Amino acid sequence: MADEEPTSIWMQPERHERSGPGRRPGYSREQITQTAVRLADAEGMEAATMRRIAQELGTGAMSLYRYLPRRDDLFDLMIDMAMSEVELSDGPSGDWRSDLTLLARQIRATSLRHPWLVGLLTSRPTLGPNLLRVHEYALGAFDGFGLDIDDITGYVGMLDDYVHSATRRELGWLEEARRTGLDPERWKQDYMGPYVRQIVESGTFPLFNRSVLDSRTAHLAPVERFRHGLDRILDAIAALITSSRGHAVGQAEEP
Known part of the structure; x- marks a missing residue:
């Protein structure tokens, strides 16, 4: 089965996760984007990687892709936040x-x-x-x-x-x-x-x-x-x- 064509982040519903006993709290696009903007402001765009953002949030990089399927989505969110x-x-x-x-x-x-x-x-x-x-x-x-x-x-x-x-x-x-x-x-x-x-x-x-x-x-x-x-x-x-x-x-x- 062919991969689906990527869609704009603005057409993708926000993922919401509820934290339960023994589970880490979920994140939001806004939290992820705020962290990326802070890193890019301080150290340049090369610092705003999914791995580095995940480290700042205390999670694994792959977990962030549940909220942002592509790094390009992160760029769009950063632009709009600014x-x-x-x-x-x-x-x-x-x-x-x-x-x-x-x-x-x-x-x-x-x-x-x-x-x-x-x-x-x-x-x-x-x-x-x-x-x-x-x-x-x-x-x-x-x-x-x-x-x-x-x-x-x-x-x-x-x-x-x-x-x-x-x-x-x-x-x-x-x-x-x-x-x-x-x-x-x-x-x-x-x-x-x-x-x-x-x-x-x-x-x-x-x-x-x-x-x-x-x-x-x-x-x-x-x-x-x-x-x-x-x-x-x-x-x-x-x-x-x-x-x-x-x-x-x-x-x-x-x-």
């Missing part, structure tokens, strides 16, 4: 730019708390309830403006791509700082500084020189750099909306 931390209002306000700014900053903050999150989000399709809640909010920010759904999904995709890329780069700097023991500013000054000065003095790359010497954004703090880039993405979306509709869009139209 996304539950994204705090949003009950619905969009009607000011799409304000709504998406709030959303982008929330996702960045959540991703910095969970450095493994962006890697999972951008490497696997998943549709847990909390991720859907966030995505629906992003789509809903454009609702009421008479925009085509293809345009709406495209604009949300632009925002996602920027937030994930910018946050991944910021996390890379933080990881390098942990590895070398230098904070990003010290790393740039002490390690890269002499070489950059040599490049500048050579005059070989004049536009690079301008980006180092004259650029204001090159010297912004990470959060300010993120906000600057976010504003440019939102400016681009606003221009695309204006081009497609022939006039600027700010607030949702009256019904």
Whole structure:
């Protein structure tokens, strides 16, 4: 008999076990996922193995597969648990730019708390309830403006791509700082500084020189750099909306 095709964890009923005399208490998906998130936050995704999680819970690794048939199921649950931390209002306000700014900053903050999150989000399709809640909010920010759904999904995709890329780069700097023991500013000054000065003095790359010497954004703090880039993405979306509709869009139209 052929193996059954795997089904989404969101379609699999939660297993509940009652503990009895002489039996160890059962576990839950939430307990297992919380343990995995804690390990991944502290030591990286490579630490969040079923064996290590089982050790933390005081059980055998095989027992966890009664709750999560595949490790991929664990990844989906970890993503959704992290996304539950994204705090949003009950619905969009009607000011799409304000709504998406709030959303982008929330996702960045959540991703910095969970450095493994962006890697999972951008490497696997998943549709847990909390991720859907966030995505629906992003789509809903454009609702009421008479925009085509293809345009709406495209604009949300632009925002996602920027937030994930910018946050991944910021996390890379933080990881390098942990590895070398230098904070990003010290790393740039002490390690890269002499070489950059040599490049500048050579005059070989004049536009690079301008980006180092004259650029204001090159010297912004990470959060300010993120906000600057976010504003440019939102400016681009606003221009695309204006081009497609022939006039600027700010607030949702009256019904």
